[in-house]
Amino acid sequence: MAEPRRVTVVGYDAAELLDIACVTSALESANWQGASPPYKVRLATPGGNPITCGTGLTLQAQTTLERVTGPLDTLVVSGGIGHEEAACNPVIVAHVRRLARESRRISSVCTGASILAAAGLLDGRRATTHWQWARRLADRHPEVAVDPGPIFIRDGNTSTAAGVTSALDLTLAFIEEDNGADVARRVARQLVTYLQRPGNQAQMSMFTATRPSENTLVKQVVDRITGDLSGDLGTVALAAGAGVSERHLTRLFLKHLGQTPGRFVRRARTEAAAHLLLSTSLPMTGVAARCGFGTAETLRQAFVDRYGVSPSHYRSTQASA
Template sequence: MTVLAFPGVRLLDVTGPIEVFTTANEFGARYRVRIVSEDGAEVITSAGTRLGADLSVTEVSEPSDVLVIPGGANWETLIKDDALLDVIRRLNEKSRCTASVCTGSFLLAAAGLLNGRRAATHWRHSQQLASRFPSVRVRPDAIFVRDGQMLTSAGVSAGIDLSLSLVEEHYGAEVARSVAKDMVVFMQRPGGQSQFSVHSQVSHVHHEMLRGLLDAVATNPGANHTVAAMARRAGISIRHVTRLFHEEVGTTPARYVEQVRLEAAQMLLETGDDPLPVVARRTGFGSPESLRRAFVRHLGVTPGAFRATFRTTGAGAKGPVATTSS
């Protein structure tokens, strides 16, 4: 089992899978865990801790049952690192299966290893994975996805879920169950990533076609999601789409789309510096004025006030945190 480490890697993305596989050894498994860095040197993780490597990429000669590609907060920079992407391709060629954790899926996609495949990533980043790599079939609600020899998982702790599934595949359910009990984690986590997003407001959807429409909205809120467009994609009538939303989602298509877009806009305002026109365009509101109206109607604040309030806790401020309206 090989884990790739690089500067800025997320610590739990590395240690979570390692803990699963080494704990499995206590119950009869025979994993040999190796941390590999490009040059064999230690790296500094996103947490600021030092992480040692066992060997360099050039020293990897034996095939590995599992290659783990962790993620990092600076994934937008990492996917432009041609040397790192080449390292991933070389390691993948020597591995029986390759698994990513969280934003590690962006690295696999940038390396061309997810073309035409289904994949998962953290729900906050699923829209960006789908838009940057349109050949990847993103599953925004999945905890982890397997497509051939490639496995991808959602945010950080989902790497533990994925690793447990591999232990079960290699050594059976009893060993995986023992590891889960020892680590006090779910053998199989209930629910998908929907429990962390606006999908949590939607009861279980039985109609597969409707689930596809909901996933399309979550994956790319900025796309055309009028009821007419949804009906065309599904190959059914507008009346049928409207009826399914009422029966299984409990709201209209337009209200559901607005809820998803609102959540996407909140995420961008909390985590990014894009100006409001860009946020409005990316999330499907079209204009800052439409974005403003939706925020005031649902949240009682303007987008500018929301950003000023939720980008900081206000700790250390000498006076009240100022808000702006825009």
Template sequence: MRRPDASRRIGILALPGVQLLDVAGPLDVFAEANLQAGSLAYELKVIGTAPGPIASSSGMRLLPDSVLGEDSEKFDTLLIAGAPHFGQRLPEAKILDWLLHEAPRARRFGSVCSGALALAATGLLDGRRVTTHWSVADLLAERFPAVEVVVDALHVRDGPVRTAAGVTAGLDLALALVEEDLGQEIAKRVASQLVMFFKRPGGQLQFSRRGAANPAGRSSLQQIQRWVIAHPDEDASLATLADRAGLSPRHFARLFQQELGQTPATWVNTVRIEAARQMLEAGERPKQVAGACGFGDIDSFRRAFQRQLNVTPADYRRRFETREDKG
């Protein structure tokens, strides 16, 4: 394998407790790109925070190529991988200082999964559109209001910043970077070799279990929510819900928005889509699901489902089909 005049140095910062696939997935994409290109297009480095192996969230250990401050050569691309504990605590100051120094030197930088929380703590994501794993998207938006969080994206590009939703979405991001650097043909060959979508359909919310249907707010509103969850096929218009709560439609809508942060109609639609997902996963046909979940007809159901999850009900159902179902 020939070495090009200038390999692109890819650095992935792996903190203790890192999600192993957030590191190994992108690295495998870049390594396969080297094979498909027939040259060392990428020089791959894993950076640790201290000498010695890095314990991952699964218990497996990674041996880093270098530790913070050891390597003075700048990176072409610098990514910080996610770790399950990022929601509870952010990296210590020396890590944030290192990111502040190294990330702006790179041609592009970003994060995989909850690594966005650590990168946002540096201020480098302020004013940028980014994504992260659906389970910490609300936390990222709340903790760093200057960051624009794109909840449903698998990966997002904004100037020099590249962020991925997390775990397997790190492969999608790496493949997009390969396409940027080496062209579509090589990226397609990489995707084929790794048995992955070149452009994965839908966004990450098709995988999420956000608990949007959990009752919230004062007890009178929770009673209404429990009724809708138990009867997704029933009339859930504003007038009907307000009447069940013993309030005027205007007052009910204002109270609901105030306590749940969304309109009753938006919340009801989310509940119905979640109910529909469960039925589709169990093998029910879209036509039957539409009626059972309160949609007037199959076309309105299809539009609502695709608008929320970026995938059709039929395509979503096929992902859960068994061999017997297909037979």
């Protein structure tokens, strides 16, 4: 039997429990689903001490960070509200840097990217982190090309996941890379989640983000857009419905949403189409019509622009059945 794939997850006080659990649970599930060779996952902490997670729960370490030696298959650095203190801890940073040299694959979850950056492991690379911390990471480490958009980024043998549950998406990508799509699909079904969201899918959807409340008119127009995607949502029609000029409406959208009405509509329609592709069996023409795209080809162009893949590819690879 082949040697197990050794995976070390680095934790510390005030790490995020979900950052750790998404990785460990998915890999253990992969073992149940026939991963070969199996994963041998260990949580390593400074001194091998128990850690109190940001949620207040205590986790017992399985090994001592300072005593872990390679070769490792995968190194995962978790994030959490304690990440800044961890990134300033010379012991943690030094051992993460050491273990990275002995690992086939290096990764971080959420704000764990700040620890990789402190170790110099993201220099000259594209990386992501939780959108709330992206600006701070970019300011502190200008040598890192921080992109707050995608849910995960893979640059060479180094991967960074955006935040919390995106750890599951990245781990599923690792499982598929190691064992094939069938094992990854079975794990996703076991965990009752998507096979995996594409790495370039946006961290925040306009349907889950907070709607603008500073401007009543903008909120009314947004409500109209998201409430009837198949209607006439051209800037002329939206401005007329709001009783303002096209120029004024565009100025308000740029101020409060950072994009023009046309771009907002295109994004809303594309995200709605992504949902329909996975939740219904509608043909492409039906999805396009329901979301306000004139033709399936128009839908395809918008989808490729937004997600980097065609609608048909997205449906075939993301369906969990």
